[in-house]
Amino acid sequence: MRDVAIVSFAQSNTAREDRNEVEILIPVVQEAVKRSGLPRGEIGFTCSGSSDFLQGQPFAFVMALDGVGAWPPVKESHVEMDGAWALYEAWVKIQTGEVDSALVYAFGKTSSGDVAEVQALQLDPYCVTPLWPDADSIAALQARLYLEGSARTERDLADVAVRSRRDAMDNPHAVASGATDAETLLAEPYRCSPLRDHDCPMTSDGATAMVIVAGDLATRLSERPVWIRGIDHRIDPPALGVRDLSRAPSAERAASRAGVLEAPVDFAEIDAPYTHQELILREAFGLSDGVRINPSGGSLCARTLMSSGLNRIGDAALRIARGEGDRALAHATQGPCLQQNLVCVLEGE
Amino acid sequence: MAEGSGGEVLRGPHVLEYPYRRSLGPALGRFFTGLRDRRFEGIRSRSAGVIVPPQEYDPDTSEALDEFVEVGPAGAIVSWTWVTRPRKKQPLDHPFAYALIRLDGADASLLHVVDVGDESRLATGVRVKPRWAVERGGGIRDIECFELEETE
Amino acid sequence: MSEEAAPVTYIVTPVRLEYDHSAGNAATLFLRGLAQRKIIGTRTGPGQPVLVPPRGADPRTAELALEAVEVSDKGTIVSYSIVRVPSENIHFELPYVCINILLDGADVPFFHVLQNCPLDEVRIGMRARAHWVPDEQLAPTIASIEYFEPIDEPDVPFDRIREHT
Numbered sequence: 001m002r003d004v005a006i007v008s009f010a011q012s013n014t015a016r017e018d019r020n021e022v023e024i025l026i027p028v029v030q031e032a033v034k035r036s037g038l039p040r041g042e043i044g045f046t047c048s049g050s051s052d053f054l055q056g057q058p059f060a061f062v063m064a065l066d067g068v069g070a071w072p073p074v075k076e077s078h079v080e081m082d083g084a085w086a087l088y089e090a091w092v093k094i095q096t097g098e099v100d101s102a103l104v105y106a107f108g109k110t111s112s113g114d115v116a117e118v119q120a121l122q123l124d125p126y127c128v129t130p131l132w133p134d135a136d137s138i139a140a141l142q143a144r145l146y147l148e149g150s151a152r153t154e155r156d157l158a159d160v161a162v163r164s165r166r167d168a169m170d171n172p173h174a175v176a177s178g179a180t181d182a183e184t185l186l187a188e189p190y191r192c193s194p195l196r197d198h199d200c201p202m203t204s205d206g207a208t209a210m211v212i213v214a215g216d217l218a219t220r221l222s223e224r225p226v227w228i229r230g231i232d233h234r235i236d237p238p239a240l241g242v243r244d245l246s247r248a249p250s251a252e253r254a255a256s257r258a259g260v261l262e263a264p265v266d267f268a269e270i271d272a273p274y275t276h277q278e279l280i281l282r283e284a285f286g287l288s289d290g291v292r293i294n295p296s297g298g299s300l301c302a303r304t305l306m307s308s309g310l311n312r313i314g315d316a317a318l319r320i321a322r323g324e325g326d327r328a329l330a331h332a333t334q335g336p337c338l339q340q341n342l343v344c345v346l347e348g349e
Numbered sequence: 350m351a352e353g354s355g356g357e358v359l360r361g362p363h364v365l366e367y368p369y370r371r372s373l374g375p376a377l378g379r380f381f382t383g384l385r386d387r388r389f390e391g392i393r394s395r396s397a398g399v400i401v402p403p404q405e406y407d408p409d410t411s412e413a414l415d416e417f418v419e420v421g422p423a424g425a426i427v428s429w430t431w432v433t434r435p436r437k438k439q440p441l442d443h444p445f446a447y448a449l450i451r452l453d454g455a456d457a458s459l460l461h462v463v464d465v466g467d468e469s470r471l472a473t474g475v476r477v478k479p480r481w482a483v484e485r486g487g488g489i490r491d492i493e494c495f496e497l498e499e500t501e
Numbered sequence: 502m503s504e505e506a507a508p509v510t511y512i513v514t515p516v517r518l519e520y521d522h523s524a525g526n527a528a529t530l531f532l533r534g535l536a537q538r539k540i541i542g543t544r545t546g547p548g549q550p551v552l553v554p555p556r557g558a559d560p561r562t563a564e565l566a567l568e569a570v571e572v573s574d575k576g577t578i579v580s581y582s583i584v585r586v587p588s589e590n591i592h593f594e595l596p597y598v599c600i601n602i603l604l605d606g607a608d609v610p611f612f613h614v615l616q617n618c619p620l621d622e623v624r625i626g627m628r629a630r631a632h633w634v635p636d637e638q639l640a641p642t643i644a645s646i647e648y649f650e651p652i653d654e655p656d657v658p659f660d661r662i663r664e665h666t
Contacts, residue, residue, distance in 0.1 A: 018358040020525025023557040026565050040563070056365040056520045066556055069563035113520045116436060121516065125369075126377055127402045127489045128460055130514050132438040137447045140430035141460075145449075148428075148473055192430045193468065237408035241449055241458035242397050245428070359529045359641055363520040372511045381509040488512035 004094050005218035005225035006210055006346070008035035009314035013173050013206035013302040016111045021055065022067040025107050025207040029068055032209035033103065037221040040069050043211065044099025046076045047090040049083035049106040050306045053118045064107060075099065082106060083208055083310030084271075084332030084342045090212060091231055100214045107207035108306035115203055115305070123336060124238065135336070136200050140192040142245040142337040143276040147194060149246045150279075154194055157275040158182040161198040161300060164275075168297025173311075175302040176202035201273035201303035208307040210314055219349075226317040226346050229327075230258035233342035240336060248277075251284040251341035255329070258343040260285060265345075266325035267292040269312035271332045273299045280338065285329060295319065309333060313344060320348040376403040379417060384491040387481050389421035391455045398456025421452035423478040423498050424459075431468040440494060446471055450495060464494040527557035530569050532641035538633055540646075542572050542607050550608035554643075572606035574646075575630035577657045579603050579610050579665040581623050593648075598623050602649060603665050610665050616648040625666055628654040 010031035017024055033040050046068060052060040061078050070076065075098075079085045083106025090102035116134035123129050123138070147153065159182055168177035185198045218225035234250035234257075236243055255261070268291055272278035278293060278300075287293070294300075296315040299308040309332020316330040327347045334340040373381060376392060380402045383390040391401030393416040396409035401420055406413060429448035435441055440462050448471075449458040463477055476498040485491040524532060527543055531554050534541030542553030545566045552559060552566055559566040580601040587595060593614060600623075601610035615629060629649040639645050659666070 018523045018525070020523065020528065020557055023525050023527070023565065023567075026558055026563060029563065053518070056363055056518055056522075063556065066558040066560040067563055069561075071561040109523075112522055113518055117438065117518055121518075124402075125514055126371060126373070126381075126512065129516075130489050131440055131447070131460065131462060132436065133447050133460070134436065137430050137432060141428045141447065141449055144430065144473070145428045190431065190433070192432060195430075239400070239402075239404065239408065239457065240460055241427075241451075242400060242404075242408050357529075358526060359524040359532055361522055361524065363522045364517065365520070366517040367515065369514045369516060370511055371514055373509065378508055378510055381512060385506070385509050486509055488514065 002095055002097070002214045003218070003227055004091055004212050004214050005222065005227045006212050006314070006317040007037070007218055007222040007225055008032045008211045009209070009317055010035065011173050011206065011208040011307065011311050011314060013175050013204040013304050015175050015202075015204055017109060017205035021064055021107050021109060021207070024205065025064055025067040025105065028207045029103070029105055029209045032211055036211035036213070038101055038211060038213065043101050043103045044075065045090055045093045045102040046074050047086040047093070047102060047104050048078050049081050049086035049310065050078070050108055051080055053121060054108045054110060054113060054305060056113055068103070068105065082306050082308065082332050082334055084313055085233065085334070087210065087212070087310060087313060088231060088233060088342060091228060094212070094214050100217055102212050103209065104212065104310065105207065105209040106307040106310050108304050109205040110203040110303070110305045111205050128240070136195060137192045138240070138336045139200070139274045139277070140195045141240070143199070143274065144194050146246040146276050146280055152276075152279055154186060155182055156279060157199050158185045160275040160278050161185055164294055164297050164300045167295050168301035171296045171301070173302060174297040175204045177297060177301055195274065199275040201300055204302050204304045206304035206307055208304070208310045208314060210310065222321070224321050224323070224348050226320045226348055229345045229347050230260070231342070231344040232257035233340065235335070235340040238335070238339060243337070245337050246280065248280050248284045248338040248341060251281055251331070251338060251343065254341050254343040255285045258345050260329050260343060260345055263327060265291055265329045266327050267295055267316070267319070268329040269294055269296060269298070269316040269331065271299050271309045271312045273303050273308070275300065277333075277338055281331065287329070309342065313346070316346050320346055323348070374405060376405045376414070379403065381488055381491070384489070385486045387422070388419060389452055390417050391420045391452070392417050399454060400457040401452055401455045401459050418454060420454035421479070423476055424450045424452035424455070426463070426471065426473055426475045426477060427451050427458045428473065429463065429471050431471070440490065444468075445494065448477070448495070450477060461489070461492060462494045464496050470497065525557055526567055527555040530567070531555050534571070535643065535645040536639050536641045538636070538639055538645070540572050540574050540604060540631070542570050544568050544570055551606060552609050553604060553607045553611055570606065572604045574604065574633075575628065575652060576602045576604035576607070576611070577662055578615070578623070578625060578627050578629055579662050580625065581615065583620060596620065600629070600649060601665070602629060603662060613646065614648045615650065617650040624656070626656040626659055626662065628652050628656065
């Protein structure tokens with residue numbers, strides 16, 4: 001296995017962008033490439049994550065290449081997934097030995113369409129989509145199952161929101177932040193019981209870019225490269241009624257295969273767009289209560305669809321690069337109710 | 350900032366529309382034929398018991414499945430959420446619940462809607478039965494919704 | 502009791518998604534220009550290629566290209582195709598010609614439709630100009646240009662436009 005490190009990361013999240021996708025992406029990619037120290041022309045592979053359904057155009061992702069630089073022709077790939085999966089593909093490409101470096105990017109304008117309808121399209125097209133359940137309602141079905149089957153309460157969910165928003169105050173890329181308390185939040189009406197507004201993600205528009213490099217190149221480029229010590233992703237069955245929604249077996253499996261428990265973790269950046277999902281994942285990863293979760297504020301406070309998973313990985317990497325931790329778990333999720341999960345273990349030198 | 354833009358960025362509507370006529374295989378064909386005839390068919394699997402809607406393959410072992418089992422028509426709520434402000438495409442135009450419903454005889458649950466008037470009447474375990482649509486043969490909305498079993 | 506009817510073999514599940522698109526800075530420049538009977542391209546800076554219609558970036562360098570540059574509404578046809586296939590969205594009579602036209606002042610060709618030219622006279626190198634809608638119908642939309650039509654100017658030799666064909 002080749003050692004691969006993250007050497008730079010940049011992101012942008014705004015509640016609602018007037019710029020088009022390329023205009024949002026260019027400054028973010030330029031920043032990540034500049035901070036990597038690697039000239040654009042020397043990056044071996046380019047891989048992106050996005051969903052055409054956010055723009056409502058087949059092959060919409062191709063237009064983003066204008067903002068990334070595809071001349072002279074580059075080795076390029078795309079996944080119709082969160083950028084975290086583009087990171088995985090880029091990591092695999094480096095493992096094959098074909099390239100030594102990669103630019104990974106992701107973007108999404110959640111505000112253009114009706115995100116509730118767009119997300120309903122990822123469900124079973126025969127039996128579920130024709131009922132047009134919105135993502136919040138789907139998540140709420142899981143939340144109720146989890147609360148009724150565990151010792152957790154709606155107050156535990158509110159505590160996640162309070163902590164996340166407070167931490168987000170230190171994150172210039174968060175979209176929702178602020179000091180509040182559980183009583184205030186719990187006094188609000190349900191959005192879709194048992195979830196309230198604060199239990200649901202603050203969706204945003206934005207873009208994300210990251211440069212990863214192999215082995216010695218990482219130590220030449222970065223004072224403190226952040227090594228990807230393990231990375232794995234797993235998926236659970238799509239049918240909601242077949243799964244035990246109160247658990248995330250694919251997350252447990254991915255974490256185990258990524259080597260999470262081989263050594264203690266200083267903090268974790270978990271892509272939990274809903275508060276109850278953070279609790280489910282904390283249990284899935286076997287993290288003790290002492291481990292700090294989402295010092296960035298997490299996907300609750302900024303959720304650019306298709307970017308938010310990669311943002312968790314990038315936020316974790318930057319924290320380690322700054323010396324605020326040595327070993328972290330970073331996670332990304334896709335699909336309804338934590339159906340698909342990617343886990344990586346990051347370590348600073 | 351762009352030169353000569355002389356004002357705000359323009360916005361405009363865009364519609365993406367597809368008709369989608371989906372052919373059904375042996376499992377869903379049997380399920381939707383059953384719905385048209387006001388009947389629920391599930392399928393037996395080794396790993397997940399009786400699954401409804403039926404799938405062609407076991408979700409865990411991938412073996413081909415072929416043992417259909419009639420289930421329901423009534424069942425119990427496994428989980429639910431209350432939709433206070435229905436969106437325009439959603440099945441009902443007044444507040445309702447999305448629910449996972451375990452039909453009698455099934456192990457996996459079916460997602461559908463419950464029309465019950467007031468959220469306070471719902472709880473995990475409450476029994477519901479289908480209200481069939483007048484016109485059927487069109488899919489999952491052959492079930493107009495579920496309602497409390499005690500409803501006349 | 503089960504009805505004796507043929508099995509259900511398909512279902513119709515239409516999908517209709519509505520979007521409220523922000524055009525972005527580049528397209529806004531272009532569309533506002535059309536409303537004023539102008540064709541606006543952009544470039545990354547002085548001396549750099551003028552791209553039309555502008556999409557916000559110069560794809561060769563991946564830099565923001567938002568400096569507005571007006572180009573002419575006449576130019577040279579660098580490629581064309583004769584369309585014989587009907588489509589609900591097309592209102593031109595079949596067959597019709599779609600063209601890539603290099604507008605004077607632009608560095609990349611612009612896609613549109615050619616009218617008022619017998620099919621056997623369409624050729625690479627020929628000169629054409631936009632036929633705009635009446636002034637009162639001008640609006641921030643590509644439909645402000647109805648079509649292109651030939652003009653009485655000498656053809657441009659192939660060698661001068663070779664790289665765009």
